[in-house]
Amino acid sequence: MAGRRDALLNREKGQSLFGSRIVGAVAIGVLLGCVFAFLLPHGLFSSSDSQTIHNLRDRISNQMVSSECESLEQVNALKSDVQTAKEKNYELKKEVRSLMEKLRQAEQGKGHAQEQVVALGDKHKVGPFGTVKGLRANPTVIPDESINPRLAKILEEVAIYKEVIVVLANSNVKEMLEVWFTNIKRVGIPNHLVVALDNTIEEFCKSNDVPVYRRDPDEGVDTIAKTGGNHAVSGLKFRVLREFLQLGYSVLLSDVDIVYLQNPFDHLYRDSDVESMSDGHNNYTAYGFNDVFDEPKMGWARYAHTMRIWVYNSGFFYIRPTLPSIELLDRVASRLSSDPKSWDQAVFNEELFFPSHPGYDGLHAAKRTMDMYLFMNSKVLFKTVRKDDKLKKLKPVIVHLNYHPDKFARMKAVVDFYVNGKQDALDRFPDGSE
Template sequence: PAGGDTKPLDLIAPADGPWPVNCAELPELCEVVKKVAVGRAVMAAVSNSNILQMLGQFVDVVQKVGVPNFLVVALDERTKQFLDGRGCPSYRRSLRARGGGTDNHATSSLKFQILAEMLSVGVSVLLSDVDIVITKDLLGLRRETRRERCASSRLVRGMTDGWDDRTAYGHVLPTAMPGSKEPPLASLRLVARNSGLFYLGRHATLAPGWASPASLHARSQSRGRPREARPDAPRLACAQEIFRLAYGSHEVAGVTVRTMNYMCFLNTKFLFKHMRSDAALADRSRHVPVSCHVNYHPEKEARMVSIKAFYHGGDDAALKPWNGGEGRNTGGCSGKVGVNTDRMPPLGDKGYKDFKLGDSLLAANEEWSWSGEGGGVHFRAGGALSSPWGEGTWGPVPSPWRKDSVYVALGGQTYLLMFLSEKWAFTAVRCSDEEVSFGQLKRRDTPQRRLVW
């Protein structure tokens, strides 16, 4: 609170001392941050030459916004030359992930070593993936008032994969035990922070802009965890280390953590599934997010173009071509995950014999509840379907990637039903507008075997 006593940070580079520090070990990095840093802080990204087109989009947006303390860590010479040609400050660092991979997950795993190096010379870091579109100078937000900015500063700040208050900030989940007269059990559910955009090193009410040993310790502890084969192991270890308690010779990370506001630092699930259909949030005159991370969808570069056109170009229709899920919004089933056609083949009298899920549905001969309706849905031989809404048809989805799904044509609409074999349940997507609904076996005593063996 304003006027309250605060505890000073234990700074790697004291405010009244030389800066940067530890330059004997990292002279090239020190030279770059001397030129680029503002208030001893930088916005940084890590990239190799596999994603130069996406990197170019990202750099163009950052330069258009006018971030003065931005640099890219180039993992190979081709990337360094590419950045030099765009007038973008860069730091050449030769690193390869464990196993020698150069894909996006392997590159992402290197961020944490680079982050530790930057902290060690006394620079605070806002580390960003390159599949992000920004609208403002993120580090410059600290110069705005608390009301105007979307996130107040903490030692560690990170965006979230969540799309509402519960999934973004955690919640208590009550679980009633069948037949028990005791109160429901309660468990705290947390959502992993997304490593696509996070900040380490300063505290707004303490000493802005200087790295803290606590931040560096959090990274060094996670790097000391047992080695794992997964390419995202460093990211997971870092997220876990923040919450681990001290015990034995293991020291606590000792960082203060804050989750960024999911309406201001967007992920694309929130943008495409929720925000664009909200009249107030989609109105750029009333709300403009700070950044949007294309982390939920595979069409990263193309969606970046659309997001840039919407927020930087003022194109009201730019987001409309995209589904909330994967693919483009065609108004039909074509473009949904693994589906390239709107024509759904009739099942026929014998077609189910070559369709394992269909064979299993007919063999089970069960009624299914859909959207809570009391009347049952019944999958019948020959592709006939009976339901509380009338008669329809069903059959296989014509895609090698949708063997867990059937289509249902009912009431002039086509639905794709993806079955969860162990749960005897399904998720349905209406092709025309992507409305999602759910269904399950109507009787409560779910069979112990799987629907499809």
């Protein structure tokens, strides 16, 4: 009990002492307030000090506004610098692409040159089994600009890496020509040229900013150019193409009934004199097959093996400026002029494929067949591709409406299907012609 009482007395003393301290602190505060009021009647800060503070506030505010303006100018300057950097980067990318393409061509040319040295140079011993390769591509001719300086100047401006897409057109195919160059522009293929066969097409191309070349008048040929139908104009192209090859340019010859969906120059091999799309509609017909001919009356020898391939399409092929290529054009043009009823595609394939035999010297030209699903004819599209869910997802490089007479309508449908995404655009057409 005594211990508890002592504890209570100590706590009361502590509380009393704490209260005394508070009272003392309050008294000191009041006393100090009185002293400051007597010595500084106008307050701690004078009016001049207040003005100084106000001026300081204004100065800070002005600096902040000035800083904001400077920041805005800096941001705009930075944006301008970024845009300039982007433009320089784009130009650098173009230069890099150009250099890469030149390097690719140089390497390709080096490979061809090595093959030529091996095939045409000094005699060599045969290498190990499986290492021997013959000459794949013939050397290109020396360009001769004197044969057509006007065309040479146009090609110098239009062609890229000495390559150009060429189409012949007169007023009979004006609607299809518009679809042709509209899709070429959409894909972004700058190296294309229309050989205008009449004044109307020349003016039409100029008004649509399409590179155009108007041939000089040529008796006989000029009449075909202005009034001829598809086959007549198709035969004329072999004569016209000769000048392009003489000038040293590789030509991707195109009919007008073709829809471009990708850049074809990205999908060429360039290892042959002629690289052509096929009229075939499957692997066998497009790339060749062993066709067995059965003649029962021959008994034991009733089966005869034959090699077959469907013809190349003379409306879309890539041709390099080589001597065999120019010889091919000369042969076809000569035969068509002597027999106007001949079909240019049949003559084109006969000269390409018929071998030398008694009384006839065949053409020694290297050939390559294009991928039939990338370079697609309209039979492949309407008979096979549009009915196959997997094949429908593939995007061809071009579609050639060569198998059907209603070309313009089908060209527009191809654009709707592959470009505009209309999945039923091809459904209303029959497999063949009506």
